[in-house]
Amino acid sequence: MAVRPAGIVDAALGILDAYGLADLSMRRIADALGVQAAAIYWHFANKQTLLAAVSDAILAGQAGWDDQLSLEVWARDLRGVLLAHRDGAELVAASLAVGLCERIPDAGAVAAFESHGWQPDEAGRAARAIVHFILGHVIQEQTRQNLLAVGVLAPPTEALDEEGFELGLRMLISGARAVAAGRDSRVDGSDGEPDVSYAV
Amino acid sequence: MAVRPAGIVDAALGILDAYGLADLSMRRIADALGVQAAAIYWHFANKQTLLAAVSDAILAGQAGWDDQLSLEVWARDLRGVLLAHRDGAELVAASLAVGLCERIPDAGAVAAFESHGWQPDEAGRAARAIVHFILGHVIQEQTRQNLLAVGVLAPPTEALDEEGFELGLRMLISGARAVAAGRDSRVDGSDGEPDVSYAV
DNA sequence: ACCTGAACACCGTTCAAGT
DNA sequence: ACCTGAACACCGTTCAAGT
Secondary structure, three states: OOOOOOHHHHHHHHHHHHOOHHHOOHHHHHHHHOOHHHHHHHHOOOOOHHHHHHHHHHOOOOOOOOOOOOOOOOHHHHHHHHHHHHHHHHHHHHHHHHHHOOOOOHHHHHHHHHOOOOOOHHHHHHHHHHHHHHHHHHHHHHHHHHHHHHHOOOOOOOOEEEEEEEHHHHHHHHHHHHHHHHHHHOOOOOOOOOOOHHHH | OOOOOOHHHHHHHHHHHHHOOHHHHHHHHHHHHHOOOOHHHHHHHOHHHHHHHHHHEEEEOOOOOOOOOOHHHHHHHHHHHHOOOOOOOHHHHHHHHHOOOOOOHHHHHHHHHHHOOOOHHHHHHHHHHHHHHHHHHHHHHHHHHHHHHHHHOOOOOOOOOHHHHHHHHHHHHHHHHHHHHHHHHOOOOOOOOOOOOOOO
């Protein structure tokens, strides 16, 4: 009968989808399992650690990295994975910030940049920039979904914003190409003038 | 003697800077004012509304938009304003998400894009992409600052990440130029092939 | 090993009643 | 008009004690 960590994570995911992050309390999770809240502390050190495990479960839906994949497909997949669970982006962002996640969503983007010749440091920074955008954008979308569900925001306002996502993505990715091109032209020993001006 | 809304916001900012967002409770704010927690509800409908007012106070430090300003200067100013108060980015992000802020930090960037000929819709989307990146990046920096202060993260890890910020900013801004260039070349009636490929 | 019962120190919010 | 006192319905977490 023993409650297992995986079962606790599943119960938490169920409550998340049904009631949202604000109602995801230790007592509610325990109730869903037919157990006392204190029992969860035998399996998880604290709520943050449990939430990190839930984040990992959400990110487990991410497609594995593949050299064939484009950065855009990878980014759209991450957005989809976050959208698949209510408040998914906010939960993952919080867990990521405190650094308790095992799965790092950046990994695929880092590999993509490195496979195009970026140094590890810069690849990490570029990947994180994209992840920040995706998390922020999806948090906005899911907040709107919640407000629509409660009725404080009324149609025809749409929660999802595909165009906004695609534009931000295009900016980041073609911007990355410009940055790389500027760096290469300098390394190649051209005129020394960067061929990319950063003023908009 | 009456406690005034501005005084409540000031007290909240003081507690935010001294103890962080997690300790910013209605009871603590009331204590700092020598008043009961319930008294605050005469001046603010609820905690969210008060936090939105605090966010507005933080964003009041933003430099006004000026045609002379570059997008980069504007973005660095926003980062500075958020960094000026403990957990400033997280607080502003939360208030912005629920849509209770009076001040919208995007405004300057929207004006910048529009002054370069962008349509209002696209200018808004591009500006929001940049704001999402800035908020996400600064939240990460301030989370690190908190972890360093508590000692769970140890030096030589640095909380601030200027390089990461500058790279992300460069990607977004030169990416915006590329997007605009691609759109113009299409409008101009060139070969119809976009001159910007989106694969990295 | 795994869970309960009960407590501790908090929360946001409401509302009658005071001044 | 503005605030208090007291309550309501919650939190996360700890820990002795049970099985």
